[in-house]
Every structure is written in structure tokens, then in C-alpha cells.
Amino acid sequence: MKRTTPATLALAALLALAGCSSSNEAGTGSPSTSAWGDLTGQLTIFAAASLQPAFDELTATFAAAHPDVTVNPVTYDGSSTLATQLVEGGSADVFASADEKNMKPVVDAGLTAATPEVFTTNTLQIVVAPGNPKKVTSLADLATLSADGGIVVLCAAEVPCGSASQQVLDAAKVELKPASEEQNVRAVLTKVVSGEADAGLVYRTDVLKAGDDVEGVDFAEAAGVVNRYPIAVLSDDSRDAGHEAATAQAFVDLVLSDEGQKVLATKGFTAP
Known part of the structure; x- marks a missing residue:
């Protein structure tokens, strides 16, 4: 792993500045033609689990546009887990978090080359089996189901979906x-899909x-708690x-571009 020197800091600043100019401020432009010219090397991305459908598609698009780049399989997990891995010495080129809270320790550790940009948003839904056999229509119903012996699963509090879940429950008292x-969040969804759980709280994108x-x-309370990625x-x-x-900047440019935003929208994400 490379160490930071004054020279590399200066290079990082120049690259970050150039990246800002190459990605248009309104998220427009063509990501298929990189401002950097012919890209080579490897690309490793850490991304929140909820981003998998969108980032699988975007990394495939990026790989097709830049055949000389080896795009490694994206590492998907809870944002808190990924942030901890980076702070403890993990190696990656791009980090996409499901909330700003879990990006902060990475920034505070001096591990970002430029200021992170919010590129999309997401909200929660209650996830149930097809046909909603337990007749859950509200957070109060979800709590009643749990109290009556039903199996309700949530994300852990340190994970963005867990923090958002607690916020909506608090709002609903x-x-x-x-x-x-x-x-x-993927683990919560999997338990409901498999029948191991009756219901849970996941992102709208996971239900889709x-x-x-x-x-x-x-x-109703979901509208008041929006995760910014x-x-x-x-x-x-x-x-x-x-x-x-x-x-790495070229991939971020793709995510921020009109093309990237359209992919995110098809997966249920909303504009920041």
C-alpha cells in the first residue's frame, strides 16, 4: 500500500480538480468517453449492499467502455463494515456508502482524495411475503406482529438501514x-424471501x-427519513x-452522469 508524500498529495489534488471538470456539475455528459483518455490498470469498488443491482450494471458499462481496465468484482456489504475495513487498512479505489454517517470516518482518516458527493437517495418500506398474509399495513402493525410471536427482522443499528429503521420507529412512537x-439490508431481505422471517424493514430498492x-x-413515516448516498x-x-x-474518478463520473442516474432510477433510487 502506497504512503502519502507531498508529491502524491499534489497529484491527488490535481486529479480531483480535473475530475470535477470532467464530470459535469448537473450530472450530464457522456461517461463512455473518459476525459482521461485511455484508462488502464485495475478498479476496486466498495459499495453498500443496497447498491448491488445498480452498480453491477454500471460496472459492466464501465468495463465495456474501458476494455484495458480490469474491473474487479464489487465488494458489497453494510456501509459500516466497509468503512471499518478501509480505516483498518483495506484497499479500494472508490467507496459508495448508503449514508453520510459511515462515509465520515473514512474522510476523517484522510482516505478520500476529494470531498464525497451525494449521488442518490433511498427510503424504507416494510417488506412482507407476497399477498401480505400477516396484514401488515403500518409500523404499529409490524410491532404488533413481533409482540404476538411473528418474526420481524431489522438491520443492526450501526448499519444505515438500521439507523433509518430506528428513526422511523421513533417518529411513529x-x-x-x-x-x-x-x-x-440484503440479509433482512433474504430472510423474508426465504420465509425465515414474516416481515422486516428494507429499502424500497430492495423490494423492487x-x-x-x-x-x-x-x-407515512418513511418520507421523513431519507438516506443520502x-x-x-x-x-x-x-x-x-x-x-x-x-x-477511479472516471467511474465516479459515470455514476454522477445522466446515464448513471438513469440506471439508478430504474432500480428505484431517487435523485439527491
Whole structure:
């Protein structure tokens, strides 16, 4: 892992400045033609689990546009887990978090090459089995189901979906003791899909991803708790040899572009 020197700091600043000019401020432009010219090397991305459908598509688009770049499989997990891995010495080029809270320790550790940018937003839904057999229509119903012996699962409090879940429960003045607390939103969804749980709280995008395997229930308090997703190119201290800031910035440009925003919208995300 490379160490930061005055020279590399200066280079990072120049790359960040150039990246700002290459990605248009309104999220427009063509990401298929990089302002950096022919990109090479490798690209490693850490991303919140809820981003998987969108980032799988975007990394495929990026790889097709830049055939000389080796795009490694994206590491998806809870944002808090990914942030901890980076702070403890993990290597990546780009970090996309499901909230700003879990981006902060990465920024505070000096591991971002530029200020993170919020690129999309998400809200929660109650997820239930198809047909909603337990007749859950509100957070109060969800709490009643749990109290009556039903299996309700939530994300752990340190994970963005867990923090958002607690906020909506507090707003509704509802107390709920979950059967389990999962380390990422994907695990909550999987338990409902498999029948291991009767219901849970996940992002709207996760319900959409699961299709006919589950049903989503809207509730009023969700509108008041919006997760804002930031993305950042990571600094030299987080990148291994053969991983260049220009390549990382080009991927971030794609995410921020009209093309990237359209992909996110098709997966249920909303504009920041």
C-alpha cells in the first residue's frame, strides 16, 4: 500500500480538480468517453449492499467502455463494515456508502482524495411475503406482529438501514424488538424471501429488486427519513499499485452522469 508524500498529495489534488471538470456539475455528459483518455490498470469498488443491482450494471458499462481496465468484482456489504475495513487498512479505489454517517470516518482518516458527493437517495418500506398474509399495513402493525410471536427482522443499528429503521420507529412512537438484527439490508431481505422471517424493514430498492418474491408496504413515516448516498475516490493510502486515481474518478463520473442516474432510477433510487 502506497504512503502519502507531498508529491502524491499534489497529484491527488490535481486529479480531483480535473475530475470535477470532467464530470459535469448537473450530472450530464457522456461517461463512455473518459476525459482521461485511455484508462488502464485495475478498479476496486466498495459499495453498500443496497447498491448491488445498480452498480453491477454500471460496472459492466464501465468495463465495456474501458476494455484495458480490469474491473474487479464489487465488494458489497453494510456501509459500516466497509468503512471499518478501509480505516483498518483495506484497499479500494472508490467507496459508495448508503449514508453520510459511515462515509465520515473514512474522510476523517484522510482516505478520500476529494470531498464525497451525494449521488442518490433511498427510503424504507416494510417488506412482507407476497399477498401480505400477516396484514401488515403500518409500523404499529409490524410491532404488533413481533409482540404476538411473528418474526420481524431489522438491520443492526450501526448499519444505515438500521439507523433509518430506528428513526422511523421513533417518529411513529413505536417500540419493536426484532427477532434478529442483520449486518446489511440484503440479509433482512433474504430472510423474508426465504420465509425465515414474516416481515422486516428494507429499502424500497430492495423490494423492487426482489420482484414477485416479496411485497412492499408503504408507511407515512418513511418520507421523513431519507438516506443520502455519498461516493468518493479514495486516496493513495487506500489504493494498491496498478490502481490509478484517474480510473477511479472516471467511474465516479459515470455514476454522477445522466446515464448513471438513469440506471439508478430504474432500480428505484431517487435523485439527491
